[in-house]
Amino acid sequence: MYPVASAPAHPFARFRRSARTVAAAILIASSSVAMPAYAKGPESLADLAEKVDDAVVNISASTTVEARPGNRAGPQLPPGTPFEDLFEEFFNKRGGRGGNEQRGESENPRQQRKSSSLGSGFIIDASGIVVTNNHVIGDANDIQVILHDGTKLKAEIIGKDSKIDLAVLRVKPTAERPLKAVPFGDSDKMRAGDWVIAIGNPFGLGGSVSAGIVSARGRNIESGPYDNYLQTDAAINKGNSGGPLFNMDGEVIGINTAILSPTGGSVGIGFAVPSSSAKPVIDQLREFGEVRRGWLGVRIQNVDDATAEALGLKGGAKGALVAGVDEKGPAKTSGLEVGDVIVKFNGTPVKASSDLPRIVASTPVGQKVDVVVVRKGEESTKSVTLGRLEDSDKPQLANLRQPEPENATRQALGLNLSGLTDELRRKYNIKDGVKGVVVTRVDPNSTAADKRIQPGEVIVEVGQEAVNTPADVTKRVEALRKDARKSVLLLVASATGDVRFVAIGLD
Structure with missing residues (x-):
């Protein structure tokens, strides 16, 4: 139980009477002036909350492990991730042997640590299916689902997914206490400004209702490869994780997952996994106990305005630029190449590179899809049969590293360039399979430095043509200038062979 302090006296209490007098005078003076009409929220949310609150549950997850030096029991978030500061779950940790302190030592004491977390969840099937956050x-080994009336039911894990941060549990309802379920709604129909309510277990208090609006859609908070959050200003605090975000029809359109807060409490910026992203994952967890995501087998990067101009993309920056193709992936066998810009996948436009992993992952494994690409200014369609994304197969973006100046010979685009020699390969640890022109120095005031090209990287292509010598680079750059091109597109390889595209202005 948390202590509740009495409210302090208002510092401006002595001014209240005069303030009311002034307010009354202002009201009278303005009574003849037409006041603007403002949007009015619902008069009460009580009926809606009463309709759905029996389906919202508290989750108590406990982990007991043998204590070792440096071993922290219980659900953990990787240090340094956005979620470490963004949303820390409400934890209650206890030491001792299984939570019971005993005096004295046995001949072979086995110290244990117990960690408990309190969160929220909701019932989606009256047979006993419960959804919460992963x-x-x-890694809890004891999970209890606590119903609205305080009934406790032991839960088993059907499946969980760390990439979307969802988990599906099963409990066995009793004849005396049948369960009530809530349906999913369509999060894609929600607009910024639509009313929503959140119900959950903030700070372990249980059954709390808060209201607000959808503040934004499609938020990327860089917590994972498939970020697509709904943002809301409904109060969400520690312990609300896994709880439902309802629309005004009592349908779940989001699963509350994170908050952005410098104080540790709600500041009106909360994030929920939209139902459109959550439902396919939940369906697979229920059917397979795991998520089976589609896999294309490409490494991608963003397309900025300079890159779009260099590639001759009509309509400006859009799509996902292929910076690498897995030799064993579906993209390779279907003819996708480095330098292709994927602008449509399975009929869905790819507006930015961050869209592609999410679209591909949600497409069934083994499905044959059309991929529309732009190659050297021309649009074409490739047919690809998707593979399955394994845990080790992560959507990748090209690596960007800081430049380190160094002496060299020929110059172009603010770069000192040299042909690849055995000495330079040893100096920069460049793999034998990497071919092109090595960068030996970067002008710190150049655009190349701004784009984070660094010594030891290798220019493989200039304007989508292979180069083998510094002279090839300068000739190609001059040719593009004569063609009145505003920028040049470089294909840059790291020492290990990973490549990325860099567009540099020719002004």
Whole structure:
């Protein structure tokens, strides 16, 4: 139980009477002036909350492990991730042997640590299917679902997914206490400004209702490869994780997952996994106990305005630029190449590179899809049969590293360039399979430095043509200038062979 302090006296209490007098005078003076009409929210949310609150549950997840030096029990978040500061779950940690302190030592004492987390969840099937966040249960070995009336039911894990941060549990309802479920709604129909309510277990208080609006859609908070959050100003605090975000029809359109807060409490910026992203994952967890995501087998990067101009993309920056193709992936066998810009996948436009992993992952494994690409200014369609994304197969973006100046010979685009020699390969640890022109120095005031090209990287192509010598680079750059091109597109390889595209202005 948390202590509740009495409210302090208002510092401006002595001014209240005069303030009321002034307010009354202002009201009278303005009574003849037409006041603007403002949007009015619902008069009460009580009926809606009463309709759905029996389906919202508290989740108690406990982990007991043998204590070792440096071993922290319980659900953990990787240090340094956005979620470490963005949303820390409400934890209650206890030491001792299984939570019971005993005096004296046995001949072979086995110290144990117990960690408990309190979160929220909701019932989606009256047979006993419960949804919550993966980070609420972590690696817990004892999970209890606590119903609205206080009934406790032991839960088992059907499946969980760390990439979307979801978990599906099963409980056995009793004849005396049948369960009530809530349906999913369509989050894609929600607009910024639509009313929503959140119900959950903030700070372990249980059954709390808060209201607000959808503040934004499609938020990327860089917590994972498939970020697509709904943002809301409904109060969400520690312990709300895994709880539902409802529309005004009592349908779940989001699963509350994170908050952005410098104080540790709600500041009106909360994030929920939209139902459109959550439902396919939940369906697979229920059917397979795991998520089976589609896999294309490409490494991608963003397309900025300079890159779009260099590639001759009509309509400006859009799509996902292929910076690498897995030799064993579906993209390779379907003819996708480095330098292709994927602008449409399976009929869905790819507006930015961050869209592609999410679209591909949600497409069934083994499905044959059309991929529309732009190659050297021309649009074409490739047919690809998707593979399955394994845990080790992560959507990748090209690596960007800081430049380190160094002496060299020929110059172009603010770069000192040299042909690849055995000495330079040893100096920069460049793999034998990497071919092109090595960068030996970067002008710190150049655009190349701004784009983070660094010594030891290798220019493989200039304007989508292979180069083998510094002279090839300068000739190609001059040719593009004569063609009145505003920028040149470089294909740059790291020492290990990973490549990325860099567009540099020719002004």
